[in-house]
Amino acid sequence: MDHFLYQDGALCAEDVPVAEIAAQVGTPFYCYSTATLERHFRLFDEALDGTDHLVCYAMKAASNQAILKTLAALGAGMDVVSGGEYARAKAAGVPGERIVFSGVGKTHEEIHAALSGGIRQFNVESEPEMAVINEVALSLGMRAPITVRVNPNVDAKTHAKIATGKSENKFGIPISRAREVYAHAASLPGIEVVGIDVHIGSQLTQLEPFKLAYEKVAELTEALRADGHDIRRLDLGGGLGIPYERSNTAPPLPVEYGQMVKETLGHLGCEIEIEPGRLIAGNAGIMVSKVIYVKEGEDRQFMILDGAMNDLIRPAMYEAHHDIVPVQEPEPGAAPTTYDIVGPVCETGDTFAKGRAMPTVAPGDLVAFRSAGAYGAVMASEYNTRPLIPEVLVHGDQFAVIRPRPTFEEMINRDTIPEWL
Template sequence: MDHFLYRDGNLFAEDVPLAEIAAEVGTPFYCYSAATLLRHFRLFEEALAGLPHLVCFAVKSNSNQAVLRLLGQAGAGMDVVSGGEYARAKAAGVPGDRIVFSGVGKTRAEMRAALEGGIRQFNVESEPEMEALSEVAVSLGVTAPIAVRVNPDVDAKTHAKIATGKSENKFGIPISRAAAVYARAAALPGLEVVGIDVHIGSQLTDLEPFRQAYRKVAELTGTLRAQGHDIRRLDLGGGLGIPYARSNEAPPLPLDYGAMIREELGHLDCEIEIEPGRLISGNAGIMVSGVIYVKAGEDRSFLILDAAMNDLVRPSMYDAHHDIVPLVEPAPAADQARYDVVGPVCETGDTFARGRDLPPCAPGDLVAFRSAGAYGAVMSSEYNTRPLIPEVLVQGGDWAVIRPRPGLDEIIARDRVPGWLSAASGEDA
């Protein structure tokens, strides 16, 4: 469920007509619903009720300060994968004891910043990283709490680019080597083993891969405890999918996910950490774009929008589907036209959809890309010197720009031209 619904023939974000926002900020732009963000976070809270737990929002899915502050004030922890995301979480008011630091390539500078600023735990992904963290912690005279990320070699049955739990993926240590790695961790100064971490991928639409991975984690918990390790937290990662194509997708509900966690891990008396991102923010956001041209090709029509692959890269990168709907509600039996929906970037890959049936469109019409709240704005760029597009947050009848569109002068002024390329040096002698 989300809060982007038609009312009186117009698409609203909660109680705000999206056309009103478009008129003020221009298109394209992202729009997020505070009510949807909070509802989805609370679904996970309800799913784990009765178990000691922490729901950590995956910052990589949507890192806007307003979104992080909204969720942080509701009690969410944060899962970060870079020093920049750690700084964003702290700036949003999230305390260090609710921040988990994941990622395969943490630098010593990032480790130092997190240890100095406060951290719940590091999810360590390799022995070299573990040794580096030990050195940094000892240099600061502190102890770093860690969970080792194990790779359970489970096929998540998701897109190859977002599968993380198979043996050929770069993430974690092979679960077969876990005992040796934990023994090494216990011997290193400055480290405290607190748990086990596992994450097998993103956009999973079946609970069975989770179940397979968690059974391996349960077995490993018993083994490590028998070897003297105090395993008191299980970080289960994120990855639960959302319905991008509403007509034919029905991913598991958070309540079903929570019930499965209880079945497989509830007997271990561990605190459960989960790190959902997409399911909290994905359907909580849309991207609104305007039609520039309708172009008749040899064997198809092109709907050319003012949004492009630099604004929403998921279709180009993952062949991802996003439902596209007009801001003006079509009549129930309205005619349909078939379009390739494209942007103005000079790449054939700048294509959002091929052969998509939509109500007939004309220049100036507005359309919305649903389920764009996760991995939309955070993956955008200024390719073709196209400014990053605004982000807007709606709460009830109120709305605010939470990231403005930069001007071209601002973008160009970031460049620095060396002195030897100044206008004077290029003059004829």
């Protein structure tokens, strides 16, 4: 469920007409719903009622300060994967004890910053990384809390570019080596083992891959405890999918996921951490764009928008589907038109949809890309010297620009000309 609905023939973000935002902000832009962000976080939090748990929002999905503050106010932790994300979380007022640091390539500088500023744990991905964490912790006179990310070799049955739990993927250590690696961790004076980490991929639409991975984690927990390790925390990652196509069967609900977690891991008495990103932010955001031209091709019509692949790269990168709807509600029974929906960037890959049947549009009309709140603005670029598009947050009948569109002058002035030119 989201809060982008037609009211009196106009698409609204909560109680604000989207066309009203477009008139003031210009197009294209991203628009987020506070009510949807809050609802989706609470669904996860309530799904784990009865367990000691922390919901850590995966910031890589959408990391604007306003979004982070909205979630932090509800008690969310944060899952960060870079020094920049760590700095963003801290700037949003999230305390270090609610920040988990993931990622395969943590640098010496990032580890130092996180230990100095406070961190709940590092999710360690390799033995070389563990050695650096130990070294930095000792230099600060500290012990670094860690989990080890294990790779359970489970097929997440998702897109190959967002699968992370198979043996061929770069993430974690093979679960078959876990006892050996934990024994090594216990021998390092700057390391404090607190638990186990696992994350098998993103946009999962079935519970079975999670269940298979978590059953392996349960077995490993008992084996490591038998070896003398104090395993008290299980970080289960994120990955639960969202319905990008409204006509498709919906993925499992957070409450169903939470019940499965309790059934597979509840007997261990561990604190549970989960790291949802897409399911919290995805349906909480739309991208709004304007039709520039409708072009007649030899065997098709092209809908050419002012939004492009640099603004929303998911269709070009992942062949991802987004429902695209007119901002002005079509008349009931209106005949659809079939379009190839494209942007103005000089790439054939700048295509959002091919052969998409939808209500007829004309130049100047506004359309909205649904389910664009996750991996939209955060993956945008200035390719073709196109400005990063604004982000807008709606709260009831109010809205605010939470990231403005830069001017061409601001973009150009970031370049520095060498003295010899």
